[in-house]
Amino acid sequence: MSRLARMVLAVGLLAFAGDPAWAMDETEALKISQAAVGEAIGEHTLTDSAGRTVRFSDFKGRPLLVNFIYTSCAHSCGIITGHLADVYENAWDVLGKDGFAAVTIGFDTPRDTPQRMRSFFRKQGVRETPGWRFLSADEKTIKSLTETAGFTYFKSPKGFDHLDQVTIVNADGKIHSQIYGAAFDKPLLIEPLKELVLGTPAPYRSLADLIKKVRLFCTLYDPASGRYAFDYSLFIQISAGIVIIGGTIVFLVRDMWMARRRRLDGERSA
Numbered sequence: 424m425s426r427l428a429r430m431v432l433a434v435g436l437l438a439f440a441g442d443p444a445w446a447m448d449e450t451e452a453l454k455i456s457q458a459a460v461g462e463a464i465g466e467h468t469l470t471d472s473a474g475r476t477v478r479f480s481d482f483k484g485r486p487l488l489v490n491f492i493y494t495s496c497a498h499s500c501g502i503i504t505g506h507l508a509d510v511y512e513n514a515w516d517v518l519g520k521d522g523f524a525a526v527t528i529g530f531d532t533p534r535d536t537p538q539r540m541r542s543f544f545r546k547q548g549v550r551e552t553p554g555w556r557f558l559s560a561d562e563k564t565i566k567s568l569t570e571t572a573g574f575t576y577f578k579s580p581k582g583f584d585h586l587d588q589v590t591i592v593n594a595d596g597k598i599h600s601q602i603y604g605a606a607f608d609k610p611l612l613i614e615p616l617k618e619l620v621l622g623t624p625a626p627y628r629s630l631a632d633l634i635k636k637v638r639l640f641c642t643l644y645d646p647a648s649g650r651y652a653f654d655y656s657l658f659i660q661i662s663a664g665i666v667i668i669g670g671t672i673v674f675l676v677r678d679m680w681m682a683r684r685r686r687l688d689g690e691r692s693a
Contacts, residue, residue: 452575452586456601459573464489464592467568469528469558472541472551477526477558479596486523486599486619487592488612491574491585493531494543499587499605504547506606507589511555513650514613522620525555530569530576531583532562573601593619609649 464487467479479487490507492500504527511525527544529535540557544550551557560568569576576585589602589612599619602612 449586453603455575456573456586456588456603459571459590460598460600462571462573462598464590464596464598465567465571467560467564469526469560469564470537472537472544472557472559474537477556482524482526482592483594483596485521485594486616488523488525488616489528489572489590489592490526490588491528491530491569491572491576492543493576493583493585494529494535494539495531495582498581500543501547502605503587503589504544504549508547508549510609510612513609514616515554516650517613518616518620520554523554523616526558527555528558528560528565528568530565530574530585532560532565535559572598591615591619 464479469477471477488511490503492504494500507525507527515522527540529540529543537559540559541551544557549555572588572590574586574588574590576583578584587603587605589607591599591602591612593599600615
């Protein structure tokens with residue numbers, strides 16, 4: 424589906440916003456969302472909760488995670504914000520604080536002011552950091568950004584109907600993939616993020632590339648704890664293998680040396 428077709432469909436959805444009988448077509452919303460994969464997210468200027476200007480170009484060079492909420496939401500917005508706090512914390516633990524950035528954007532432009540955004544994330548027990556910003560913007564910017572990201576929303580009796588969606592943008596500013604649900608499984612987001620942050624081309628250009636590749640394969644998800652952690656068992660197995668192989672080589676060399684010495688001693692005595 425072309426971007427123009429997505430825009431036309433989104434406008435059509437919004438046109439029915441005032442009709443209580445209208446229900447969001449989730450299948451069509453998902454089609455719009457998936458059609459955005461591969462698109463450039465573009466440049467957008469927003470405002471953080473402290474009133475500072477934030478541009479999407481500020482995040483160029485590392486993956487960016489984008490999700491949308493509205494501050495008067497009494498349903499999934501609080502759930503996904505709390506869930507993302509846990510997911511992001513775990514992802515930063517394994518990928519590094521500078522591995523990626525995240526933004527949560529209020530799409531209800533008349534109400535989602537910087538002050539309301541600040542109150543919203545504090546209510547969820549979340550602390551805004553340089554790695555995770557809570558942003559507001561004018562109606563024109565939100566319209567452009569949500570269309571580009573493939574995010575569908577419209578007014579309903581409960582406030583707004585919308586997808587619970589996290590958009591993964593790669594370091595070049597193109598949409599890599601979409602994650603859905605208010606409380607999705609961590610691997611759905613962290614696995615593609617690992618590939619984007621730690622994936623390196625082969626052959627390795629440097630020791631740093633090799634270390635990244637090792638971290639890529641040794642950072643594993645533990646279902647019991649619900650967290651990602653670095654798995655040292657591979658290094659233990661490699662070390663044990665090196666010791667065994669090294670010991671075998673030493674034994675064989677020593678045995679060959681002893682046999683040669685016995686042969687030489689026998690030749691001298693003869």
